[in-house]
Amino acid sequence: MGISMFDRYADRDIFSPVLAGANELHERNGPDQATIPVLIVGGGPTGLLQAYLLSRFGVKCVIIERYAERLGAPKAHALSPRTLEICRQHHLDVKRLRSLGTKRADAFWVNFVTNLSGKSVGRLPYERMDVGVLEHTPEMIHNIPQPEFERILTQELSHEANVDIRKGVSFVSLDQRDGNVLTTVEETATGHTFQISSKYVIACDGANSKVRNALGIESDGEDSYETMMTIHFNADLRPIVGDRVGMLHWIMDPSAAGFIIAYDLSGNAVLIGNFDTDRYPVEIWNQDLCRKFVGDALGVEAPVEILSYRPWLLSRKVAKAYRSGNVFLAGDAAHSFPPTGGLGLNSGLGDVHNLAYKIAFVLRGEARDSLLDTYDAERRHVAIVNSVQSVKNGKKIFGLLKTLGMGDDLVQARQNLHASLEDPNKKRQIDQGVEDQREHFDNLELHIGYVYGSKTIPPHASKYEAKFVVGARLPHAWIKFNQDTMLRPVDTSYIEEFSPEERSLRRYSSLDLCDHVKFTIIGDFEVSGCKTYRHGIDFEALGSPGNEWLHKSGLSAGGGLLLRPDQHILMLIRPGDTVQDIQSTLNGHLGVC
Secondary structure: EEEEHHHHOOOOOOOOOHHHHHHHHHHHOOOOHHHHEEEOOOOOHHHHHHHHHHHOOOOOEEEEEOOOOOOOOOOOOEOOOHHHHHHHHHOOOHHHHHHHOOOOOOOOEEEEEOOOOEEEEEEOOOOOOOHHHHHHHOOOOOOOOHHHHHHHHHHHHHOOOOOEEEOEEEEEEEEEEEEEEEOOOOOEOOOOOOEEEEEEEEEEOOOOOOHHHHHHHOOOOOOOOOEEEEEEEEOOHHHHHOOOOOOEEEEOOOOOOOOEOOOOOOEEEEEEEOOOOOOOOOHHOOOOHHHHHHHHHHHOOOEEEEEEEEEEEEEEEOOOOOOOEEEEEEEOOEEEEOOOOOOOOHHHHHHHHHHHHHHHHHHHOOOOOOOHHHHHHHHHHHHHHHHHHHHHHHHHHHHHHHHHHOOOHHHHHHHHHHHHHHHHHHHHHHHHHHHHOOOHOOHHHHHHOEEEEOOOOOOOOOOOOOOOOOOEEEEEEEEEEOOOOOOOOOOOOHHHOOHHHHHHHHHHHHHHHHHOEEEEEEEOOOOOOOOEEEEEEOOOOHHHHHHHHHHHHHHHHOOEEEEEEOOOEEEEEEEOOHHHHHHHHHHHHHEEE
């Protein structure tokens, strides 16, 4: 039988401030009172960011992570504009993030090739890395291997007294009673079990979430329809690609159909492909077979170091509920879908941004429990939309690759591919097939255009439109502050096309007006507990786009906006609305009417 975590370590001086505080409660009030505010299960990027955001609100939390060291395989890589906006809002150093990972010049393109050294079949832009995207967001997408992002978050958390990370500790079970959650966990190295009492538990423990399974929460979606293999390898690809650089390289040769993600063209890369399980059963895979597939994808002999390989299923799942009592699902524990579109990691990071302020306000007694119900209502539909798009992208791209490489005999299939490229009629079909992938590599509407409360699925993932409606993320416009500010200016030094004058005008965004821990009013209104910014006094919107922003926001007509701490619009303040109207809307959201 397990014993309390605090009993077990009572004779050992290893408490962080978080657990030490809980231990003091235990000694003073007994084991039932030794309750930490939040337990986070899973120390991946979603769990780490959740802890960081909660700490910014002053909420103490403990992370348990079953692995003593997390895997070094890159996995996800694209930090979307919205994710970087969230990092920026909470003072994570975006400039430092951009100093790591793939440089913009290397990441700009998606190449379609017979193999990496072979014929070019087509080319598309990778996401929105053009200058024009900065009219919609202050933070262009950036590619950084997931382990690097985790490392930066972990380093930031090492300075946060509110957060305690316990590695080598895995979830066993939980029991909800009297408004708290008693979680039984196991120390992986010793097999010893103990218990942690918390007000809330947030499950960030991945697609095979033990917490979700313990709660009995089922998922919607397809179990699987394709078997995939991810091969992480190290090779210098620059001499092979020459000037045909890019973030993604789609390989059409039937012997290695799939795509290479070039995190670093000088070394770090993965090959992801859909393999024939009849010809290559999972149990026969080894380093030599991996090396063969990578060699076929490169098309030339080159030194290749295989770092890891893992099979997985191309599938889509969204949990039917994101909340059960005081336990919440986030990230892959709540939703998992194919990597085609780069939406999975970013969806999870959006989850915890939404949840952080809600838990903080309830814990402080400034909101009722009903506020926490809005987490499921708002984030689950976002996951449904993103999962549908990811599956759509995956089916279209792998359908194209399979069509080009038809045939049971690889030699014949390769001949068919090259013959198709030489046939004018078939080449036009191939060109159209490549063009049809454009939406796959431009998801701006899904990244920054989602609206909480909407139940529609956007007709096109690429066609972003700024929305001044309740539930939408505050649209971006470039602004200047009329007084000194402690905010970091936006870093646009990596945009070679900008002149120094242009960079000086792109220092601050309308999103910087959103306080990270309070509700914010943009307009000439003062409401208790809210931060207020007044146009013409505190800040100025810049240029004609700024004038349009002022018009659509209602500011130019004497109205304004009430914004949530997660930068989403809570109220469009109309001329004639009173402070009491604003307070009523805020109270309704917090459930304290």
